[in-house]
Amino acid sequence: MNKSEKLIKHLHPISILYFMMKAGKESLSFIWLYPLLILLIHKQLGSQIPALIIGVFLVIFLMMVLIMIGVLRWRAFTYQIREKSIYIEYGLFIVKKRWVQPDRIQSIDSTVRLYDHLFSTRTLTIELAGGDESSNTLSCISREEEQRIRTVLNAESKSKPIEHGGASMFQLYKKDLILHSLLSPKFGIVLSLLSLGLLKYLDISKETDRSALFTNLSSWFGSNWIIVVMVIIVLLSFALSLLLTFVSDYHFTLKRNSKGELEIEQGLFEKKKRTIDENRIQAILIIEHPLHRLLGFASIKAVVIRNRPNEQSSKTITLLPFVKKEKVCSILETYTGYRKGNHLHMLTKEAKHYYMVLPFIAGCVLAIPLWMFVPGYYHYLAAVLPPGLLCLGTMVYRMIGWHQSRYFFTLQYGSLSRKTALIKRGRIQWASLGQTSVQERKNLASIKLAVASGKENVKFSITHIPIEDATMIYQHALKTS
Incomplete structure (x- = not known):
């Protein structure tokens, strides 16, 4: 046996579970065949065996197939740690071979899943510059093996000067997570779901059941049982929101290593660690x-170029889920080098027609059929629609702003939530300038900017701004200096 053959390694046997889940996800597109198979077998057997029993046996058979596929994929997956690279072979019928070299690496991320805790293992994902199949996953390797691989792949990484200071770290503590869970949309979503569930139960339940429920609540909590129930629902919503926040963002840490890369760690049960090269950040x-x-x-979120198939639908990566606004600018400059424009240009009076008058007129038009055809007291919502759209349009009008500096574009937009996009000039993929005939009479125009992120671009646009500003942004958008 030669030296190279001695270096061939297999993943931990528990990675069979990873390959099983992967095969299960790949087969979800054929799930519609499952009921057809049950009906076909049930018909062929002349209805002698109940369909439920056939379905159970099919599930057992499919589980056995997934186990067999998991074992075969585990045996077929091998890797070798060379002096300056990692060599990977995998595939059942078509054997694929990959060389992972430092100069093509975009990020090295690790994840500790629930079953990894039992075996002290972790999953390492190495993302390379390339197409859809540029992501390489080493499932269930030891911490020592992860460190060995990182050392080999980082040994030849290009050294980059640190322009924004040395290594630094920002961490969310438990008190931050508690306040974050209370203010996050998760709390409102959970509260709405619990409230709607209770109202739905009261709507579909029988009158005797409702009376018995009200009697029991009155005997438990006294005459103020309605207030007590509302408080319980709020507390339960907060507890569930806090649990979800701790599961996803526990020990959230953002740091900048000595090579200038951002490192993000988070998670309670499933711990994730990901690295982001500064050159992959397209916008903030x-x-x-x-x-x-x-x-x-x-x-704070970042639009990042990603190649993994399971991340194509996600446009952004969270850099910090919760931070004081007064610290945002200093954190961005320290960790990413991005700078926010301080003095924003706002919309002129000519744009009010589009954001306030037109939505109000549309609300009045929609209110007429709503008042005429919606039964009961619900038709009174027609009176709320016009002023509601007027108020929403006013908020959008007052929210929009923009600033152009030598290196960055700052775009502010939103309605209830305010969003500010920071785009580095050299990251813009394309820009478009549009003007309708009505806008031309008012000297207004619309501008759209796009940055790369996986298969699709992420687009930012502001409409009905002065034509001079729109033209200036368009002319300088694709310039790199």
């Missing part, structure tokens, strides 16, 4: 939800 998003704006907090 600062998001202020209504309660965040009221209390002076925000979240």
